[in-house]
Amino acid sequence: MSDMKAFEIHTYQSGKWKIDSVFDDRDLAMFEAQRMDSSGRYTGIRVVEEIYLESTRETKTRTIYRGSKIAEANAAQLRKSKENRINKGQALKKRKTDPVQRRKTAQKRKRKKKASPVRLIMIMIMITAMAAGAMYGLLVLQGGL
C-alpha cells in the first residue's frame, strides 16, 4: 500500500487561513501558489503537504511553501528582534565603559544606599519629635489662654 499525498493551497483571509484548492501534484500546487502570490491579491499564501500514512493511518502535514509576504514579514520581524538585541547589548556595554555613565550608575547606587532602614528610622524619629513639639506648643497655648 502506498501513502497518499495531497497539496493544499491555503489563503489568509479575514484573519484566518482557508483552504483554496487541493492538488495531487506538488509542482502544480507550487506553480499555482507562486502565481497567486505574485498577483498580490492575497495577504498570505502557503502550500501544505498532507501525507496519509497507510501503515499507521496517520496524517502528517507540513508547510512546503510560504508566500513572499509572509516570508518578508517573518524576515522583517527577525531583523527587528536582532537589531533590538544588538542595541540592548551595545547600550549595556556603553554603560559599563563610559565614565559618565559609570559615574551616573555609581550615584544611583549611592542614592539607593541612602534609602537604608537607618535613614527611615531617623526620619520617623524626626517626625515623632516634630509631632511632640507641636503637641507641647498646643498645650502651652491652651495653658496660656
Added chain:
Amino acid sequence: MVLRLLSYWREWCGDAAYPSFTQVDPTRMAEIWDYSFVLDIVGHEDNPIVRTVGSEFQNYLPQTVRDCALTDVPAASLIEHAASYYHEILDRGVPISRGGEFIKYDGMKVLYRSIILPMSDDGSSVSGLLGAANCREVPSD
C-alpha cells in the same frame, strides 16, 4: 487549463463561498468549456447526473453520457476517471484537481489532468459541480 478554470472560478466567486452556474459564460471560455462537464447533485448526491459534456470531452467517450448517472457512464472512460472523486469536493467544499493515467476502453493509454469545482445556487451551499479535464493518448506498453 485546470488552473485557468480555477482562476475563472475564483473570479466568479467574488465574496461568496461558491459561484453560481448563471455566472458561467461558455462563450467567454470556449476553449475550456469544450473540455468541461457538469454534474447535477441535487437529489443525486450519491450518484450525480451528468448534465453537460463539452464537445472535446465527448471525443473521448464511446457514447453520449448526457443525463446519465455517474454509475452508468462507460467504464474506462475519461469521465469515469475525471469525475471519480466528486464526493471529496462535496465533503470539503473546495476545488480539487487530480491527474493520472488509465487504459481506455479501446486499449489506448490516457494521461489526464482534471479538476472539479463546487458550484452553488445560493452562494453558500454546493448544488452542482463543474468539472474539466484535458488528456493525452499515448500508446500503451
